[in-house]
Amino acid sequence: MEIIVLPDTDQVARTAADIIEERVRRGPAVVGLATGSTPLGTYRELIRRHREEGLSFTDAHAFLLDEYVGLPASHPESYRSVIRREIADHVDFASDAVHGLDGEAADPAAEAARYDASIAAAGGIDVQILGIGTDGHIGFNEPMSSLASRTRIKTLTEQTRRDNARFFARPDDVPEHVLTQGLGTILEARHVLLLGLGEAKAGAVAAAVEGPVAALCPASALQLHQHVTVLIDAAAASELEHTEYYQYTYGKKPAWQGFRAARRR
Numbered sequence: 001m002e003i004i005v006l007p008d009t010d011q012v013a014r015t016a017a018d019i020i021e022e023r024v025r026r027g028p029a030v031v032g033l034a035t036g037s038t039p040l041g042t043y044r045e046l047i048r049r050h051r052e053e054g055l056s057f058t059d060a061h062a063f064l065l066d067e068y069v070g071l072p073a074s075h076p077e078s079y080r081s082v083i084r085r086e087i088a089d090h091v092d093f094a095s096d097a098v099h100g101l102d103g104e105a106a107d108p109a110a111e112a113a114r115y116d117a118s119i120a121a122a123g124g125i126d127v128q129i130l131g132i133g134t135d136g137h138i139g140f141n142e143p144m145s146s147l148a149s150r151t152r153i154k155t156l157t158e159q160t161r162r163d164n165a166r167f168f169a170r171p172d173d174v175p176e177h178v179l180t181q182g183l184g185t186i187l188e189a190r191h192v193l194l195l196g197l198g199e200a201k202a203g204a205v206a207a208a209v210e211g212p213v214a215a216l217c218p219a220s221a222l223q224l225h226q227h228v229t230v231l232i233d234a235a236a237a238s239e240l241e242h243t244e245y246y247q248y249t250y251g252k253k254p255a256w257q258g259f260r261a262a263r264r265r
């Protein structure tokens with residue numbers, strides 16, 4: 001794992017965009033897109049580069065990571081709508097090149113199998129963007145998800161439903177079930193970019209990076225992957241202990257290290 005600590009959210013967004021841009025410019029690319037607030041800066045930066053610097057997605061395909069069960073694609077909070085709104089509508093993907101899961105499929109298991117097959121048919125994912133949940137989930141693989149899981153239906157924990165309630169009119173409107181790429185599916189991407197922003201993610205980032213590989217922290221499965229880049233801001237890095245192994249892109253002794261030492265006393 002390559003762990004890069006950047007001073008702020010803008011630098012995380014720019015560095016993630018650099019990695020995606022490099023792959024997209026190299027030739028037909030398959031990009032894995034995540035929802036949530038964390039990748040929004042990256043998407044804004046990619047849109048800017050598309051408009052101002054000629055970055056084109058015409059030869060690229062995109063696959064979404066997950067979807068709520070029961071929401072039609074047209075619902076503003078379906079992940080297909082979110083991805084259209086936050087990136088796809090603002091760049092030049094071909095009309096059939098952005099793939100998502102159908103949360104209304106009558107047979108969710110068949111839909112999940114279809115999705116895994118369509119990722120494979122596209123040649124697999126070249127660069128997968130991931131955020132991380134406060135409980136260490138990636139995609140919607142909640143704690144205790146099989147580290148070998150494939151795309152499938154899952155039940156959300158109350159914690160995740162609370163975390164995501166801000167996107168819905170009422171907390172009870174957050175669907176209880178989701179379809180998500182499995183941990184095994186995610187591990188097949190050739191390059192995984194895990195993004196973490198803010199202090200609320202510091203515990204999950206530390207467990208994912210420094211904890212044991214355990215279903216209790218699904219993101220820890222990434223330790224088994226051969227090409228993971230973790231891009232985090234200083235706040236999300238604040239609970240990491242083994243700072244000698246990480247790359248800091250700013251000052252010698254960031255302020256939060258003092259904070260961490262003070263808290264230990």
Ligand SMILES: N[C@@H]1[C@@H](O)[C@H](O)[C@@H](COP(=O)(O)O)O[C@@H]1O
Nearest residue numbers: 034036037038131132133139140
């Ligand atoms: N399914 C998504 C995840 O893909 C995302 O990583 C997580 C964190 O979201 P945020 O980036 O808003 O903190 O939220 C949801 O649960």
